[in-house]
Amino acid sequence: RAASVRIRGIFETPMEEPFVTQLHLAMTRLAKEADLDYKYSESVKAADFSRVLRQWCEEGVELIVGDAYGTEQICRRVARNYGKTAFTMGSAMGPTEPNFATFYGQNYEAAYLGGMLAAGLSKSGKIGVVAGIAVPTTYGLLNAYRAGAKEMKADIQLKAAYIGSMFDPPKAKEATIAMADQGVDVVFAERIGVIEAAAERQMLAIGNMTDQSAINPKVVVSSVIWDPYPVLKEAVDAVKGGKFAATDYSKLENIAHRVNYLADYAALADKVPAEVKAAIEAKSNDIAAGKFAVTYEESETKTD
C-alpha cells in the first residue's frame, strides 16, 4: 500500500453538511476507483485546523482536500509552508501558486435551472429559499436561482430567509412555514429542515447540493446538484502524474462538466409540466454548449 497516493479530507462541520457530504462521497468513490489511501477529519474546529493540516503535511501526504471557507488564512499559510503537499480546497479567493488549487463549491448554473423549475411549478407566483448564513457565495447561488425563475416567469416573487447558522433544522422549518403562510408554494432547500416543513404545508421543494429526494420523495421535485467528483478526479490525476498546479477548478464547476446538474425528477416527474421540462432541458443544453451564460452575482439576495 505504500505506493498508493495518500489524500486527506478536512471538514469544519460534521459530515451531514451537504457540501461536506458531497466532497466525502466523491473522495470515497475516487479512492475506490484509483486505490487511494483516503482518510478524513470531520468537525475540525478552527483552532485545530492548522495542526491537523500541518500534521498531514509533515507526514508527507500528497493531497489535501476540504473546505477553506472560514479558515482561509490558516489553510493558505500552511500551504505556503509545505510546498510539497498539494491542496485542493473550497475557497472564495482563488488559487495560489504553487500548490493551492481551489474550487468554489458553486452550483449556480444548476440553481438557475432550479429557479426555472420553481417558477414553472409555482401556482401562487411566490417562490422561496431558506438559506443558512448570509454570505456572498450563498448570494451568488440565490441570485442565479432568482434569475432562472424570472426567466421562466417575469413576475415571480422570491422570498429569502437566513436562519443564521449552518445547522438549526427546526428553525429552518419554521422559516419555511413562515413562507408558506405568506403564499410561497415552492421552496428551495438551501439548508436542512426545509423539506420537512414543505411536506407539512403541501409545498414542493427543491433540494440543494445532494439529491435530497430520499428525504421525502413526495415533496422534493428535484435537487440542484453539486458533485465535485470531476474536480477531484482532475486534482488526483494531476498529483499522480506529478504535474499538480495551483489550478482554479471553478472552471469545471458547471453544467458542461457535470459538476452542476439538476437531479432527476424522480417520483414527481408528472407534476412538472412538459413545457417546463422542455425549457429546462433546452436551457441546460445551451449552458453546457456555452450558448448561454448564467450571470454570477454576489450582491445580497433580498426578498422581493
Next chain:
Amino acid sequence: MADDTPLLTLTGITKRFGEVVANRDVDFALRPGEVVGLLGENGAGKTTLMNIAFGLYRPDAGTIAVAGRPAVIGSTADAIALGIGMVHQHTHVVARHSVLENLMAGLAGRYGLIDHTAALARLAEIAAAYGLGLDPDRLVGDLAIGEKQRLDIIRALFRKARVLILDEPTSVLTPQETEGLFSAIKALKTDGVGVVYISHKLNEVRAITDRVVVMRRGAVVADAVNDGTLTNAGLAVLMCGHEPERITRTPHQTGAARLELAGLRLGRGTRPIDLKVQGGEIVGIAGVSGNGQVRFAEAIAGVTSPAAGTIRIDGKAVNAASPRRMQEAGLAYIPEDRLGAGLVGTLPVSDNMVLSRFGASPFAHFGWLDRKAMAAFAERQITDYDIRPPDAKLPIGLLSGGNQQKAIVARELALKPKVLIIAQPTRGLDVTAIAFVHRELMRLRAEGCAILLISDDLDEIFQLSDRIAVMYESAIVCAMAVEQATVAGIGLAMNGGAVEAPA
C-alpha cells in the same frame, strides 16, 4: 397519670461525629404527662440525643422504643408518625411561605390535595386548648423571632405530638412569652403529653420540670426527680464536675469618655441612642435577643451604617465609617457569630490572626506578604493565649469553639484597642474558656479600654459591668450603675417595662 409506660425510651444510644463522641451509651426515658429537663454543658450531646429521637441523625448504636414498643426511626417522617415533635434550638421555618403553608408542609392532605379547612380548624383548636395562636395568613418572614418559635411549637402540636422536644426554647423569648410557653406546657401535661425541656437557664428548669437528666461529655451523669431540693450550684457541679470559677470585678477609677454615641439611630423608625463609655469602664448591654443588639454593634463597628447619628472615639467624630476606618480609629469588634463573621474557617490560624491587618506593615510591604512575620506573630499569640492545638497552620475551623474565641480575642486585643465591642463573648464556651475570656476583659478594663459588652446572659452582665444599659426595640431604654440595678428591674426593662432610672 393512669399509664406509666414511657412514651419514649432510648437505650444505649451512641453517636459519633468523626472523632467526637457526641453520645456515649445513653439511656433516657420520658413518661406521659412528664416534663424532663435535659441539662449539660455546651457540647454535652443534648441536641444530638434528641435529634436521634427525632430521626434527624442515625445513632451508631442503641435502640428506641415508643410507647413501649420497639420503634425504627429512620427519618423525621417516622418520628412524626410515631407522635414525636421537636422544636429546634434555631427555628426552621420558610420565611416566604404563610403561617398556614408552614404548618401544612409535610402533611398528607386529603384526596391528594392540601386541606385548608381542616388545617384552620386544627389551628383554632390548638389556640383554644393551649393559648398558642397565630394569624394563618401572615408571611412567616414578617413574624418576630418569638412568634416564629411559637409557630414551631404549634407545628409540632398540629401533628398531635405525644412527645414534645423543646431545645432551648426560651433563649429567644421575652419573659412574658416564656410565661405563655410555661402555661402551654402545663396544659400539655394534663393532656398526657411528655415534654423534653433542654435549657441552660437553671431557674427555668427548676420551675417547670418534674425530673432532670444531666449529661456530660456525651454520657448521662445524673437523673434526679425535681422535688424542690435541687439548687443551681448543685446542678452546675453535676454538669461541669466542679464549681465554676468566677471572675469578679474590683471597682476602680475610670477615665474620660472614649466612646460617645449621639443620636444614633439603627433604623428609620427607631429611637435615637445616646451613650458614653469611659476608659476603664465596661458597659453591659442587656436585652432579649432580637432587639437590635447585632445591628447596634455592627453600626458602631462600621459594618453597617446607622440611619443617623454620630460616633466619637476619644472625642473625634468618625463619620461615614467602614470597619477599616473604625479599626484605624482604635475600635475592635468581636462579633457574636464567630465562625460566620469573625473568622475564615478554611484558612489557617496564622492568616486569621491578622485578618484585618495583613495588607500593611509589619505583615506586608508594598503589597507583598511577609509570611515569616505572620507566622511569628501567630506563634506568639498561640503561646500567650494558650490556643490548642498549638498549630498555626491548622485551618481555624477545626478548632473548638472555645479556642476559636480565644483566637479572636487574641487577635483583637493585639490591636491595643481604645474601644472594644464584644458580643456574646462566652456563648458556646465551657467554664474554663469563660473564665479565660472574663479575665482578659478585666485586664483590658484595667488598661483603660472602654468596653461595650453585649450579652443575653444577665449573670454575665451583672458580673462584669460597671454600668448596665438595656436594649429594647433597637434603642437603649435605660442605663444605670450596676450597684443601682436589680435583676428584676433590668428584666422588666428588657420587656419594655418602664424603669425609673436612678440618678
Next chain:
Amino acid sequence: MRITLEPRPPSRWREVLMPFAAIAASLVLCGLLIVIAGANPFQAFAIMGEAAFAGKFAITETVARAAPLVLTGLAALVALRTRFWNIGGEGQLLVGAMAAAWLGAREDIPVPLLVPAMLVGAALAGAALAAIPGLLKTRLKVDEVVSTLMLNFIVMYLMMALLSGPWKDPVTGWTDSPDILMDAEFPVFWAGTRLHLGVLVAVIAVIGIGIVLKRTSFGLAMKVVGENPKAAHHAGLDVGRITLFAVLLSGALAGLAGAGEVGGTQFQVIASISPGFGYAGLVVAMLARLSAVGVIPAAVFLAAITTGADEMSRQTGVPFFIADAVQGLSLIAVLVAMTLARYRIRWRPSPKREAAS
C-alpha cells in the same frame, strides 16, 4: 437505604493523588467507549499519547493548543477565588480577539508597538466586558451565573453581526475579519513550530498569578473574600472592590487568550475562533483544583485529549466526539474525587428492612 457522607481525617497524599485517580477513572470510562466503538482501547490510548506527545511536532502543537486553555483556566480560577462564577470567559475571549484583530490591522500604530498594543487592548477589552457582570454583582447583587452566560451569547451574536457587516472580509466576503498586518503576527520563538508569543504570555501569566495568589496581600484578600465575605467585611476588607478587581483580572486573562488566538494562530477573527475555550477554562480550573500551577498540566491534559483523539479517531474509526465526552467525564470525575478525598460515603441499609430481617 440512606447514603451519608462522613468527613475523613485530612490527608495530604489523598489530596495529591486525587486528580490522578480522577483522570484514571475518566480514562477507564473513555476506554469503555472505545471498546463499544469496536476498537482496542490500549492501542487507541497509545495512538492518542503518541499523537499528543511523541516528537517535537506533537509536543509543540499540544502546548500551543493548551495556551488559550491556560489563560481561560486562570481566568476562571482568579474569579473563583472570590467565589465569582465567571462563566463568561468565552465572551471575554471573543472581545479580546476582536480588540486584537482591530488593533493588529491598524497601519497607524508604530510597528514595535503593534504586538504590545494587541495584548494590552485585548486584556482591556476582556476586563471591560467582565466589568459588566462584576459591577452588576457587586453593586446590584445580580447573580453572575446568569449574567455572564447571557453575555456570552450577546457578544457572540454581536460579533457575528460585525463579521457579516462592517468587518466582512473584503476579499472573500466571508464572515471573517480583515487579516492582521504581518508585523502584528506574534513572533514564534522556536522556528518550525507554533510556539508563539501567546504561549509565553500564558506561562508568564501562570507565574504572575501564582505569585499574586500566594505572595501578595491582594491574593490573600481575594481568598478571604471568597471563603467568607462576611468575615472579610468585618475585617475591613472592601469586598465589592476586591471582587471587582478579581473579576477584571479574570476578564483580562480571558481577553489575552483571544489575543493569542488572533496573533498566534488565526491572524484574523473568524466566527468559530473559539471552540469553547472559555467554558473549558472552568474545567481547567477545577481540574487544577484552583491552583495556578495546576492550570498548566490541566490545560495540557485537555489539549492532549483533543489532539490525541483526533488522530486516534482517524486511525481507529472511533468517532472524534469522544474527545468532548472525555472532557466532561473527567470534569465530573475530578469533582467526585475531590469530594471523596474529604468524605467517605456510607451506605446505610434502611432500618425498616433491618428490623424486618
Next chain:
Amino acid sequence: MSMLDIILDIGFFAAAIRLAVPLLLGTLSELVAERSGVLNLGIEGMMLAGALAGFATAHVTGSLWLGVLAALILGALIGLLMALLVVILRLDQTVAGLGVTMATTGLVFFSYRLGFGESATPPAITPFSTIPLPLLSDIPYIGPVLFNQYALTYITYLLVPALAFFLFRTPAGLALRTVGENPKAAAGVGIDPIKVRILALMAAGALAGLAGAYLNLAAFGSFTFGIISGRGWICLALVVLGRWKPFACAGAALLFGAVDAFQLRLQTSGSVDLPYQLFLALPYVATLIVVIVNTRFAAAPAALMEPYDPEKR
C-alpha cells in the same frame, strides 16, 4: 408586508407557539429543579439526550410514542446522575451542571455516529403531524393558532396548569417548595429533602428530555448536531423571567417564541434591513435586563444552589 401585518397574521401566532413549546417544556423542567433548590445547568445536555433517545427509538421501533417514552426515561436517568452529583455528593451545582452538559453532549454525538454512521442523507422518521382538535380548531383566529398543533403541544398546554396545581394545591408541591426554600425546615416536618430533590431532578430531566424529543419528533424528523442550539440556556433565563411560576414561565416562553417567529417573518417580508444577529441576541439581552431589574434573588427559591447536608448544624 409591514411589521403589523406580520403580527396580525394567524400563521405568526401558530409559529410562535410551535417555537415556544420546546422552550416551555425546558423552562418547566428548570422550574421544577430550581423550585427544589437545584440550579440545573445540565439542562442543555438533557435536552440533547432526549432528542437523540426520542429519535433513535422512533427510528428503530417506528413508534413515535415509544420515542417520547425513551426521551422521558433517558432524561430522568441523567436527572438521577445530576442528583447523585449535587444532592448526594453535594458538589457545586454550577460546575456539576456544566460537566453533565459537556459529558452528555459528547456522548450523544458519539453515540449518534456509532449508531447511525455518516450517511449522505441523515436517517429520518415521519414526525408527528398536527392534529386539529374537533370543534376547537374551528374557532376563528384562536382555533387555527392554538388547536391545530401537535399532540405534544396539547400535552404541554395541560402541563402548565397541572404543574401550577401541583405546586400550589397539593401536599407534594408544598413539600417541593418547602425544600427549595429551606430544606432544614422541610426535614423538621418529616419531608426528606434529599428524596424530594432527587425526584425533582428526575422529573426535571424527564421534562427536558421531552423538550428535546419535541424538537425532532414533532418539529423536525431527524437528528442533527445543531438540534438544541442553546435552547437549554434560554430556558435557564426564561425561568427567571417567569419568576419561578408556571403560568408566568409559559408567558415568558411564548414571548420568546413570538420574538423568534417575528424575526423569521421579518426577514422574509423584506421590509426591514437590520442584521438578523441582533434579533438572535434579543432573548439574551431581554433576560439580562430582566435579571438586573428583578435581581434574581428577589424571587428565586431561597435555598437555590445550597447543598443540603442533613447532619450539618
